[in-house]
Amino acid sequence: MASVCSSPGCEMEAKLRCPTCVKLTLPDDGSYFCSQDCFKRSWKLHKLHHVLSLGKNSGKLLDDREKQKSAFANFPYTGKLRAEYVSPMSKVPDHIQKPDYSETGIPISEEKSKRARVIVQLDEDEIAGMRKVCRLAREVLDVAGHMVKPGITTDEIDQAVHRACLERDSYPSPLNYYNFPKSVCTSVNEVICHGIPDARPLEDGDILNIDITLYHGGFHGDLNETYVVGNVDEAGKKLIKSSYDALFAAIEMGMNRVVRSGLGFVNGLLTQCLNDMQRSQGPCFASSEGELKRLQNQTDIQSYVRTVDTGSINCSTQPPIFLIIARTKP
Structure with a gap:
């Protein structure tokens, strides 16, 4: 029938x-x-x-697309950005050296060292290894940065970053870190940091932060940069410049005192600089990241400033502060 x-x-x-x-x-x-x-x-x-x-x-x-969309159906978004489809996790060949969380998603060595609060003095060979991975990370960031334009998706950027890491015999550090599903972090507009690449095409006027981390030779090289997509308004340009200026003002003030005063001093400088800029230029919101050393010696520097301008956020590029620290005698 x-x-x-x-x-x-x-x-x-x-x-x-x-x-x-x-x-x-x-x-x-x-x-x-x-x-x-x-x-x-x-x-x-x-x-x-x-x-x-x-x-x-x-x-x-x-199907997967519908399931992901339904998961965010009642999410309290703070701006116009909406979650889109996230493609399956990319694979890494067996010959690539991998961090301890590559299969389980749990960075065991990092968790063991969270309470150490120690910056390890690197020897010359270790400094050379750190320089190498940071240089490789910069190369991969440039690959991603050249792709930024209206119409391209952050998922396409992720795929290019993944390939570029493998071409350099490196593991893309974000991949499966606490089950993070992608090889790079892409944060668009109101996303503070560590955004997940997806199928949303970039739009004219977007602000995009690309956060790259590579694992090579036992070290992680971590850096990020904020890009404008097409024609960005004056408020967006001001936000990026304020974050950038605050970061380098803090670096200049603290270059010779960080080793003596510790990491809290860095946070204090960043907060002071951002507060000064808020008083003179209006509110902004920023975060900063340092270069990562070995997984066994993780140290994290972050600075967050409250803002009344909801949705105005930015992550700025950080030079290798830890590399400078490692070469400085206390």
Whole structure:
């Protein structure tokens, strides 16, 4: 017996079956349509058939794109940006040296050293290794930066970064770090930092931060840079410049005192500089990152300043402060 089209009001003979119904092995009833047009017109109603048939808590609803979209359906967004489809995690060949979290997602050596609060004095060979990975990271950041333009997706940038890392016999450090699904962090507009690359095309006027980290020879090289996409308004340009100026003002003030005073001194300088700029230029919000040493000796420097200008955020590029520290005698 021939099936009848499942589109409401249509009684035409149907021979086309919904591919999602096939994939989910649902019963034939209610899954056939007479044409693509009928299928498209009925999709919003028909996809409820998948939910009802499987049960609300089955975890097998729709395809990957629909599942990801539904996960953010009630998310309290603070701006216009919306989450888009995130493609599957990329693979890394066996011959590439990997950090301890590459398979489990848990950076065991980092967690063991979180309370150490020690900056290790590197020897000459280690400094050379750190210089090398930082240079490689800069090369990969340039690859990503040259791709920035309206219409390109951050997922495409991620794929290019992944390939560039492998070409340099390096592991893309963000990949599977606490289960992070991508090889680079891309933060658009109101995303503070560590954004996940997805299928959203960049738009004219966007601000994009690209955060690159490579693992090579036992060291992580970490740097990031903020790019303008097409024509950015004056507020966006001011935000980027304020963050950049605050960072380098803090570096200049603290260059000769960091080793004696410790990491809290760096945070204090950044906060002081940002507060000065807020008073003179208006509110801004910034964060900074240092170059990473060995996983066994993780140290993190961050500075956050509250802002009344919701959505104005930026991460600025950080020179290798830790490399300078490692070469300075206390």
